[in-house]
Amino acid sequence: MRVRLRDVAEHAGVSVKTVSNVVNGYVHVSPAMREKVQAALEELNYRANLSARSLRRGRSGLIALAVPALDMPYFAELTRFVVQEAELLGWTVLVDQTDGLREREQVVATGLRSHLIDGLILSPVAMDYAELSAVRDETPMVLLGEKIGGADIDHVAFDNVAAARVATEHLLSLGRTRVAAIGYQAGVVARSGVAEVRRTGYEQALAAAGLPVRASLTRTVAGFQRLEGARAMDSLLAERPDAVLCFNDQLALGALRALAVAGVPVPDEVAVIGIDDIEDGRFSSPTLSTIAPDKAAVAREAVRLLHHRLGGPAAPSREVSVGFELVARESTLGRRG
């Protein structure tokens, strides 16, 4: 039997209007109320009546999510959340990977498939906002990640400068003074902005503590994979850092591996922290300290912005920032208990 809005409302103990507001992605619903309704939607396995809606509104029922790499755990986990959120609004998600290539980002943004999709969520690497704004078609678009350039496009971000600063401050709070950083980037890749803003947060924290940024303690990488982290850590060993901020968890897991091979105890001699809170880091030995962005919120806000845009395409663009938290585990605190 089909689950109706009325059933969801009864289950949640709220009005049908409130359920409708949540399902339609309106923002004037309190977070507590929204969670209540979403729990009921999930428990009753509610699905928007896709085909009827599509006919009524001339929509395809598909949205696209384009990320740089599906096999990077951060994006794989984010994709799962986007699929879940989109389903609540009756959308199926077409997932595309751009490999961070300008050519593919442009194909996605210029709406090659605009006859197929109702909207696009894009995490750009190669193109900046001004470029995307110049080439985009009429398809509603929401961008994820760092805002580079000031164009008028809906946007969900989290404060990467603050994230890297908090991570570095955590290392400093342990009394470490030779805090290295792995994840600087050079050239075109640096334009994606993630490396730049995380670098800024790292350098701000050092400056606030009265410590210099030593070039000998920073490492530039070609990509954010484990192998790059392991190589960079290897080359840092001679500099005797007592802590390392890695600009993502994959780099940090690579660094942990290099330290294990070299027989350097973590965190006793070198404390390690990453950013992203991917699942791997919860089961590594030692477990990985990290900054956990609210991925569920990124997905929820992105899908909601898209949905809202479909209702009123002429509205000015909006920017939503989501929170994060420090998750301190064994790689900085050691084994406890």
Added chain:
Amino acid sequence: MRVRLRDVAEHAGVSVKTVSNVVNGYVHVSPAMREKVQAALEELNYRANLSARSLRRGRSGLIALAVPALDMPYFAELTRFVVQEAELLGWTVLVDQTDGLREREQVVATGLRSHLIDGLILSPVAMDYAELSAVRDETPMVLLGEKIGGADIDHVAFDNVAAARVATEHLLSLGRTRVAAIGYQAGVVARSGVAEVRRTGYEQALAAAGLPVRASLTRTVAGFQRLEGARAMDSLLAERPDAVLCFNDQLALGALRALAVAGVPVPDEVAVIGIDDIEDGRFSSPTLSTIAPDKAAVAREAVRLLHHRLGGPAAPSREVSVGFELVARESTLGRRG
């Protein structure tokens, strides 16, 4: 400038006809020749002229790939390969995750979106072949994973019985006699077949070595995630196994974590091996021994079967089996050198 077949042929030192055969997925090209041409296609960044082809053939230029979970590394890595292979044939891949739910597998298989896609690659969990065969529409379909039931559907698999047997034999070859297994499944989930066939391989290897299958040394899990592996390993410790076969790498990484927490040295007291060869296991400490299926071949054969099916839908179904290899690392061999 657009890369033409002629350019690829010159680069590879083969005829235009051969390049055309490879691009069109015909099977009567030798593997050596095909690799040569594919290398040239990649080096020259060749892309089939999608829009012209689509118009000519009445195709959408989209295929769908439906997997149980995008955030399981095995499927994330497989997805990357499918996207790469499909691109060579001018296809964009729509990725969908079914969460292993019957309802979603049915929606995918019954061709809700048949007006949008040229074909479907599906890794089923909840539905067996007979069920899929009964509900499918005319859209070409290729299945991945265990063949359960004998229906007439194109299929790519690797020999999971042999994989689990080889993994177990590796543990036995180290002189271990109390070889445990983590990954048995019960009830509906067991129907996906992966757990069943890997169990068969494990039990075959024990039998061949004249060892009993001890219920005290096997563990049933609710899913193939790290947390399940850690819990199962915890509960095995009292039984004092000297080796453990985990039915995938995620379970094995969870087991390694539980052993580290308990202070049990790996592999000295307990050797651990997984199956899948996901990237995480190459950087864990200790690095994870595993069985590496040829994921690139799974992707290549699946895309090729789909392409072939489009050319001649009346042909009898085909089954392709791809290879695997044992990758012995520190979790069974210890730190060397």
